[in-house]
Amino acid sequence: MMKEMKNIGWDKYIDVLLFAFLIGFPLVGSLFRVEMMSKCIVYIIFALSLDILWGSAGLMNLGQAMFFGLGGYVLALSYAARDGVPAFMAGFGVTEVPWFMQILQNTPLAVLLGMVVPGVVAGLLGYFIFTSKVKGVFFNIITLSLASLIEMFFNNQQKYTGGANGISGLPPITIGSEPLSITAHYYLMLAVGVLVYLFCRWLTHSRFGMILRSVRDNESRLQFLGFNPAAFKLTIFVISGMIAGLSGMLYIPIHSFISPGNIGVAFSTSVLVWLAVGGRGNLTGAMVGAFLITWMESLLSEQFENVWLLLLGAAMLAVVMFFPKGLVGTLLDWQYNRKIDRQMGLVQTDDSVELRESDFATAKGKV
């Protein structure tokens, strides 16, 4: 029993601890903190969407926020158009709800589109990027410019997006006629978060996930084993875009506001930093990174009004310099090395002691 316990990757313990903490949090935290934590859960989902792309398949999307923003804007426009032409549009002399917002007036359909639209955009982009064999740094440059392009687009389409002011005054989720309480919102986010986590875990532990890691390690070799790497990259790009869109939608009812800041380069960079700090390719790192940085941001900015950004920057630099694989990545590496040393020792002295290979699956292969 002890031996089996030892073989479980620590990432699983951290995941369970994190979710247990999140479930119990509203019992101890003030409403203000609970609201903050809801936002943190949304960020965790967003971080997971990038980890299955960057951590697994090695596709470092520098514009992941475009999918987050697309999902967010779809739901925001749907909310804004609920009672006819929204104020920011009326200011531009729009008297009739435009056709695409009429579709969004149907809330369940809008929620669906909040995932489908980013998915379709990811599919189109991915199709052109991956079939034209764009690789490495060129993929980064293209995604970065796309994020900046889409940010500009949302800034300029003031008539329909509210421009730089964004869309504000968005309502919380209502069931019947009653709006949900902050705590109810929190548990809704958490439920979605757990589902997304379980889905990502299934995905990365499936054969599909293993092939993604092969794409990351040695894409050209994979072709000679009968795989079409472009199909795998396209699939994960779409899935990642849809999850990012979902997190963008969840952001709307708790934050009641969306602006081009949520769709562009700056926010895309934030999620990269979370993954750099936490570690990539094991889900746990993404979640821990998002959690830690969001909380440090809030707490530091409350304590040190003037220098908090400097402190946060220094902390991030320290992590990236001393733990290039991220906090969780470093921990898992260390555990993996110990395990292999032990196994090699066992194999030489006693062949009957079997260690299970599945236990190592999570500990390996971080970029």
Added chain:
Amino acid sequence: MAFLELRDVSVSFSGFLAVDQVSLSVEKGETRVVIGPNGAGKTTIIDMITGKTAPTSGKVFLGGADITGCSPHEIAGKYKVGRKFQGPNLFDFLSVYENVEVALAGHSSVLKTFLYRKNKSIADEIKTILEQINLYGKRDVISTSLSHGERQWLEMGMVIAQKPQLITLDEPTAGMTADETYKTGEMIKTMMKDKTVIVVEHDIDFVEQIAETVTVLHQGKVLAEGTFAEVKRNPKVVQVYLKDDDEEVA
């Protein structure tokens, strides 16, 4: 028509003729060794068979089908051609076990990777392969920590897992000790005995160990073809290859 046929294939890289009007036929079940000095076009021949390079002119047929210009994943998946690269080419951050599991035949479309379940027969199959390449004890080690020879064997195991009907091995013994080279030769003989195999090699002792038919390439052209003994006696071969490259053998 032979199982594998190259008909008058030529490849030129920006003016340099790497392969010049080569025709080659390999029968089903044959083990063919292609030898030749550096730059003779050996690897380019393998590149054309596996789809890495399309011939500038000429055709490649496999089992009667024209595979000229097909993509590597199509040739590997649909026509079941396995390739072992020169200098091991693995998934470095996957374990030994996973490297073989990735290569496993018949689970290579996106949908099939979602539906894949590792059942007992698959686990047994992987175990058998790992035992054949002497790496079962190191199955959980990430492949980058293996020795050079072990990495070469792992890649052979991956090729076997692909269940190919044609196996191409590009210098499978490069960088190996004499003992490892011998073991590799025996591996090829036992694991690939009823397969069609094309081996590109430098090591003359190794060629003698495994070869049924030998094709000698020189400057992109076929210089001679025959059994190892015939080729070894061929004065042209002795002149351009064996003498230049390997004094003591000639």
